[in-house]
Amino acid sequence: MTEASSASTGAADAPPAEARERDAGEASPGERAGAGTAAASERVDRWFARRPALALAALLPIGAVTPLFPVEVGVATFALGTLAVGMAHGAVDHLVPLRGAPGVSLRRSIAVVSVVYAVLGGAVVAAFFAAPVAAFVGFIALTWLHWGQGDVATLAIAGVDHLPTSGERWLALVVRGGLPMGVPLLAHPEEYRLVAEWIVGLFLVDPGAAATAVDPLFAPAVRIGVGVGMATATLASVGLGYRRVRDGRDADGSRCDPGGWRRDVGELAVLWAWFLLTAPVFAIGVYFALWHALRHVGRLVLVDPEAAGAASAGDAFGALARFGRDAAPLTLGGFLVVAAVGASVPAGVAAPGDLLAVSLVAIAAMTLPHVVVVAWLDRRQGVWRPGADA
Numbered sequence: 001m002t003e004a005s006s007a008s009t010g011a012a013d014a015p016p017a018e019a020r021e022r023d024a025g026e027a028s029p030g031e032r033a034g035a036g037t038a039a040a041s042e043r044v045d046r047w048f049a050r051r052p053a054l055a056l057a058a059l060l061p062i063g064a065v066t067p068l069f070p071v072e073v074g075v076a077t078f079a080l081g082t083l084a085v086g087m088a089h090g091a092v093d094h095l096v097p098l099r100g101a102p103g104v105s106l107r108r109s110i111a112v113v114s115v116v117y118a119v120l121g122g123a124v125v126a127a128f129f130a131a132p133v134a135a136f137v138g139f140i141a142l143t144w145l146h147w148g149q150g151d152v153a154t155l156a157i158a159g160v161d162h163l164p165t166s167g168e169r170w171l172a173l174v175v176r177g178g179l180p181m182g183v184p185l186l187a188h189p190e191e192y193r194l195v196a197e198w199i200v201g202l203f204l205v206d207p208g209a210a211a212t213a214v215d216p217l218f219a220p221a222v223r224i225g226v227g228v229g230m231a232t233a234t235l236a237s238v239g240l241g242y243r244r245v246r247d248g249r250d251a252d253g254s255r256c257d258p259g260g261w262r263r264d265v266g267e268l269a270v271l272w273a274w275f276l277l278t279a280p281v282f283a284i285g286v287y288f289a290l291w292h293a294l295r296h297v298g299r300l301v302l303v304d305p306e307a308a309g310a311a312s313a314g315d316a317f318g319a320l321a322r323f324g325r326d327a328a329p330l331t332l333g334g335f336l337v338v339a340a341v342g343a344s345v346p347a348g349v350a351a352p353g354d355l356l357a358v359s360l361v362a363i364a365a366m367t368l369p370h371v372v373v374v375a376w377l378d379r380r381q382g383v384w385r386p387g388a389d390a
Contacts, residue, residue, distance in 0.1 A: 036308075036309070036312040037308070037312070039312045040301075040302060040308045040309070040311040041157065041158075041159075043311050043312070043314060043316070044298040044299075044301050044302055044308075044311050044319075045154075045158045047298065047311075047316055048295055048297055048298025048301075049154050049294070049295050049298060050263075052290050052291055052294050052295075053266075053267055053270060053291070055290060056270055056286070056290055056291060059274075060270070060273055060274060060277065063274055063277050063278030063279075063282070063283060064277040066278050066279040066282045067188065067278075067279045071191060071281055071353070073282060074279050074282035074285060075281055075355070075356045077281070077285035077286060078281055078284060078285030078356060078359075079285075079355075079356075079359070080289075081286060081288050081289030081290070082285075082288070082289070082359065082363075084289050085289045085293045085294060086288045086289050086293050088293070088327040088328075088331045089292070089294075089296045090296070090366060090367075090373075091329075091330035091331040091333070091334060092300050092323065092326045092327050092330070093113050093117075093330075093369070093370060093373040094109060094110045094113040094330065095110075095304075095326060096109070096113070096300070096303070096373050096377055097113065097373075099303045099305075100303055100376070100377050100380045100381075101380055113369075113373060116373065117366070119369075120368045120372065121337075121365040121366055121368065122365075123368070124139075124364050124365040125361070128203055128361055128364070132199070132200045132202070132204060132213070133213045133217070136196055136200060136214075139360070139364040139367070140181055142364070142367055142368060142371060143181055143367060144178055144181040144182070145173070145177055146177070146367060146370070146371045147176065147177040147180055147181070147292050148172070148173030148174060148176040148178070149173060149177070149371070149374060149375070149378065150176075150292055150296055151172070151173075151177070151267075151292075151295070152169050152173050152176060152383065153299060153374075153381070154295045154299070155172070155263075155264065156381075156383045156386070157299060157302070157381070158263075159260070160264065161244075161256050161257055161260055162240075162241040162244040162245055162256055162257075162258075162260050162261040162264065163241065163264075163386075164256075164386050166384050166385060166386065168237070168241070169383070169386070170384070171233060171236060171237045171240070172237050172264075174233050174237075175230070175233045175237045178229075178230050178233065179230070179268070179275055180271070180275055180284060180287050182226045182230045183227075183230060183271075183272065183276055184275050184280035184284075185222075185223055185226050186223055186226055186227040186230070186276075187275065187276045188279060188280050189218055189223060191279055191280045192280050193214060193217075193218050194353070195280065195281060195353075195356070195357070196210075196217060196218075197210045197214055198210075198353040198354065199360055200214055201347055201357070202345040202346070202354065202357050202358065203345065203346060203347070205346050234268060234272070237264075238264075238265055238268065241261045241265075242261065244256045244261070245258040245261045271287075274287070296374075297323055300323060301319045301320075301322075301323055304323070304326075306322055307319045307322040307323055334362070334366060337366060338358060338359050340362075341358050341362045341365070342355075342358040345358060345361070
C-alpha cells in the first residue's frame with residue numbers, strides 16, 4: 001500500500017522539515033502558520049490513518065483464521081476496541097461547533113449538541129422498541145453512511161486529488177462504508193445473522209421470533225445484490241480515479257497526483273481482504289478501533305489549536321493527551337448509556353451476545369447525533385463541495 005504524498009493540499013508542496021526550520025526566521029507569521037498547519041496535517045495523517053492501515057494489513061493472517069474461533073472471541077475484541085478508543089472518538093462532539101466555526105461560544109456549543117444527542121438518540125432507542133428489525137436495518141444503513149463519510153473526509157483532508165467532484169466522493173463513500181457493512185454479509189452470513197438475532201431478540205422475547213423476523217434480510221437474493229453492488233461500486237470508483245491519474249488532471253485542470261489514487265486502491269484492497277477473510281464481529285471490533293475511530297480522532301486533533309500545535313511539533317503524546325482529557329467525561333457517559341439500555345430491554349442481558357447487542361443498540365443511539373455533528377463539520381470544511389468556500 002502506497003502512502004499518500006501529502007496530508008493536506010498545502011502539505012504536498014511544503015518544503016522538508018529541515019528547510020522549514022532553517023527558513024523560519026525569514027518567513028512571515030502567515031507563512032510560519034501555514035507551514036505549521038501542513039506539518040500537523042501530515043503527522044496526523046501518518047499517525048492516525050496511514051500507520052493504522054498498515055497495521056490492519058499486517059493483521060490479515062490473524063483475521064483469516066478468526067472464522068475458526070468461537071464468536072465470543074470477537075465479542076471480547078469488540079468490547080476491548082470500544083473501551084480503548086471506539087467510545088471516545090465521538091466524545092468530543094460537544095466541542096466541535098466551538099472549534100469548527102468562529103463566534104460559537106462554549107455554552108452554545110455544548111447546549112446545541114446536547115439537545116441533538118438527547119432528541120435523536122432517544123428517537124433511535126424508541127425505534128428499536130417499536131420496530132426492532134427496521135431499526136436494525138436503519139442502523140446498518142446509518143453506519144454505512146457514517147463510516148464512508150469518515151474515510152472520505154480523511155482522504156479529503158490528506159489532499160488526495162483523484163476525487164475532485166462531489167459525485168466521485170459520494171461514490172467513494174458508498175464503497176468505503178459498504179466494505180465493513182456489506183462484505184461480511186456476503187462472506188460470513190451465519191455470524192452476521194447471529195448478531196442480528198441477538199439485537200432483535202432484545203426486544204422480541206418470544207422463542208424463535210427474532211430468527212423469523214430477520215429471515216428476509218439474509219435471503220440469497222439480498223446477499224447477491226449486496227455483493228454485486230459492492231463489486232460494481234468499487235470498480236467504478238477505482239476506474240474513475242484511474243482516469244483522473246491517466247489524464248494527469250483533476251476536474252479544474254490542476255495536476256492530479258497519482259499517489260493519492262494508489263493509496264486509495266491499497267486501502268480498498270486491505271479492507272476487501274479484511275472483511276472477506278475475517279469473522280464479522282472480530283473484524284468490526286478491530287476496524288472500529290484501529291481504523292474508523294482513530295481517523296476521526298486525528299481529524300479532531302486538527303481542529304483543536306492546542307492539540308494541532310502539539311502535532312505540528314511532533315508531539316503525538318501531547319496531542320493524544322489533549323484529546324483524551326476532552327473526551328474522558330463523555331466517554332464515561334457513553335458507557336452509562338450502554339448500562340441504561342441494558343437495564344431497559346425486555347429480554348434482559350444474560351450472555352455475552354446480549355451484552356454485544358445492548359452495546360450496539362446504545363452505539364446506534366449515539367451514532368445518529370454523531371453523524372449530524374460530523375456532517376456539520378464536513379460542511380464547514382467543504383468535504384462534499386470540493387473547491388467551494390466553507
